[in-house]
Amino acid sequence: MDTLLTAEIVANSPQFRRKSSTFVDAIHDLPEKADLAPAQLYSTESGRLFHSGRIVIITVGLPARGKTHISVALARYLRWLGVKTRIFHLGDYRRATIPFGEDMPEDYFFVNASASSVLLRQKIVRKCREDIYHFLNHENGQIAIYDAVNPLASGRRSLAKEFAKHDIETLFIESWCDDERIIEENVRRVKISSPDYVSWTPDDAVKHYLTRISSRIPQFQTMEEKDLNYIKMINAGQRLIVNNRSFGYLSNRIVFYLLNLHIKSRRTYFVRAGVSKDLSYKSDSSLSEKGDDYARKMTERLLAHRESEKQEMIERGDVGYELRPLKVWTSTRRRTVETAKYLYDKGYKVRQRSQMSQLNPGVCEQMSERRIRAEWPDEVAKHELDPYHHRYPRAESYHDLAVRLEPVILELEREQNDLLIIAHESVLRVLYGYLMACNAADIPFLEFPRDEIIEIIPESYQNEARRIHIPDLPEEIIPASPEDIKIPVPPSGVVSPMQGLGSPMDGSGTPQSGLRTPSGLRTPREPERISQQHVEDVV
């Protein structure tokens, strides 16, 4: 045991991070039980997929190039595919090692750093690497993402060599930018919210931050090492250069994902479709009067919310702030398309996507839960054992739905505008489950009451969700709505995935039951935001 590792460092180290609520992306938590991931096609005994061995993905790039964002997004996608993935942000280890309030030595990143800085650097890297080996060797991990600057070719070569000794493949992902606007936007968005810059104007803060980076990290070599496996992303994905020495299935799949990823920030909103006249799945009928009323109120509330966000930004000093354009996606079913009609009339772009149609209820269509229980007792029993994977006769399972939605998920990543998704609750569950890295077993239980707009706010470190209340809706259309298919899920309390996942450290009373708040207990509320403070990585 390294004596330099004090109890405090261990306690601060990222392994001891608190568990997230469903309002905070669970991407940095590891599920406790080995469970099939949402879109996993099959399982293997080793818990690893596709016989592809173990890979360390190593990020390369100066600060403010979106490395952390790429790491987190990639981990989210890989876990969704069922690949056991974990991120190791070197910055977290640095913060855990350097006592709070103290700055790191000026020469920390220098090639000719002082002996004490070199020692400190080695200590931090060693702890991080020990955790990586532990994850890959003893926790059945398949992909470790090592998120650090890695500025020099020599350092990268020795990393590759060291991992190769342990029979671990390496894949470098560099984010390289020569477009100053992209860098500045990134700094503005994720780097200058730290307390250091409280009284600065954004422009001055950006300038100061960039100057600081170049003096701190005077040497950076972009990747040209033909002997290493690497992917170079240029200007946030405008161009990708792939140097393929020995790419396996997963590495190629990662290229595919990165082709759809960008590093711009945007919002995603989820709402339910309005209620329709005819309740049957097959009839595809139009909105009822109440459904139309809902569509109008939802539109008003959403636009008012966006307007107030804009005002807030302007009050904060960003005088020229403009909202990103809003696009609307619906399924091809009449109810969802018609729910978008007030937005369409106001000139918003609406796109229909056939993959977003709801979970096919099969034989359960238009049956009450009681009748399903009476007619299909065996199926109900199987369903209660595994509500995510089980399909009723002729029906789709949530797993089927997740696989069907994969193109939508990649296009969701690809979209640069704000996005409102109007869909059936089953579709919202799966898409939300992806963005917030939910455990597959929890997905069938997520609730999207009709009086709430769910807003997903991406931060570079994780996504957060908030709920925006839509006022004045008739009580009867809010919860599990009449047109819904009554596929029985286990009564609450039997399987209770959100509870007992740990309580927030700050004791702020974050609702741990997440979206499963019983509808009877809900009271009118203002938009709430449950956030986990992440100390910004200011070099």
Added chain:
Amino acid sequence: MSPAYLGFQSEDYKICVVMVGLPARGKSLIAGKAMRYLAWVGIPAKVFNVGSYRRHATPQPAATFFDPHNEEGERMRRAAAEAAMTDMLQWFQDGKGVVAVLDATNSTKERRKWIYETCHKADIETLFVESICDDEDLIMNNILEVKTTSPDYKGQDPELAALDFRNRIRNYELVYQTIDDDEKSFTYVKLINVGSTVIINQIKDYLSSRLVYYIQNLHIKPRSIWLSRHGESEFNLSGKIGGDANISERGEAYARKLPELLRQSGVPENTKIVIWTSTLKRTIQTARHLKAETGYEKLEWKALDELDSGVCDGLTYEEIAEKYPEDFAARDEDKYNYRYRGGESYRDVVIRLEPIIMELERSENVIIVTHQAVLRCIYAYFMNVPQEQSPWMEVPLHTLIKLTPRAYGTEELRFKANIPAVSTWRGKGSSAKHQDFPAEGSEPASTAGTH
């Protein structure tokens, strides 16, 4: 269904994949494969080969035809490109397709600009795919292996054909312009030396990204893929479907004969073959002797397991027809989309096989021992069998199929072990019994090309 009642546009983008590269760089191979892959996953696609339009006018041109100073040659090639383009636009306009592949050298910036603008006007996205190779050995290999079998050289001396072809390439080299920064606003992929370096520029939609992903997994090294069903199982004998039964005595005899059968099929010297099986006993037992005798590496894939027949698992067709008459009829109606209660459809199997196909494309020589439905799906991918036919194909027991990809189609050879086995094939709309495949199909062609 596209409800037009609100005037919303549903998405319907069209993509023209434009191949770029000197001859013998594997363009036709990539074009053909991309088309087959798309069709297999259910996206209508078609290759428009400019060469075949040109061939129509000059069936077997000499190398001088391709000299850029030969005005007549230049004019005819231009005419061929325009004819291909016209047909392609018509094909899109008829609403038949989503992806077209324009297979030609498209070697100048001027030509590419013309293609881009013509497509742009018709609201078609372009994706340029350039294959660059400066490895002389690889190029010559490609010429000898592939080009001398091209229709241009039918019936000619291979040596002379290769020589003529090398001269033809030189003519192209004189005018060839690689895609560079002048064209940085285009969506393109540059594959350098068979994908060891790939540059991907300005991908604007999901489908293009998916195509790039697929193309990235391709290689052009010569190889073969062998397909076999497991040896006859105890369930086959009793006519039951599904399950995880052992192989029968005759199945065991097939397993013993498999190494010899593989040798008979022709395995080039010093070739490493990897054995893939499912996780079910009958495939593992069938590959057992092959593994022991050859020492080849073996992988077991869950994704190669037989189509899950849900509640019908372990039943005979007669029992299914009796217990679930509606299902039995529904399955005959649309076998590709029919999903067994609590089980899978062929469509489901194709989805779960996609990673296998990607892995297969990345691999070299592979022998796959698997099950009837899974084998049908894999076979359909390589041989471009339409969805409505693939579930009805006859793939007899105790037969080894060897597939060898060529630029102008996949070559198929079948080798019978001459070990008797029950038939597990049942014709559409026929009674609930396994039956013999109709006589005219019982000796499938020894070679079959797809185009």
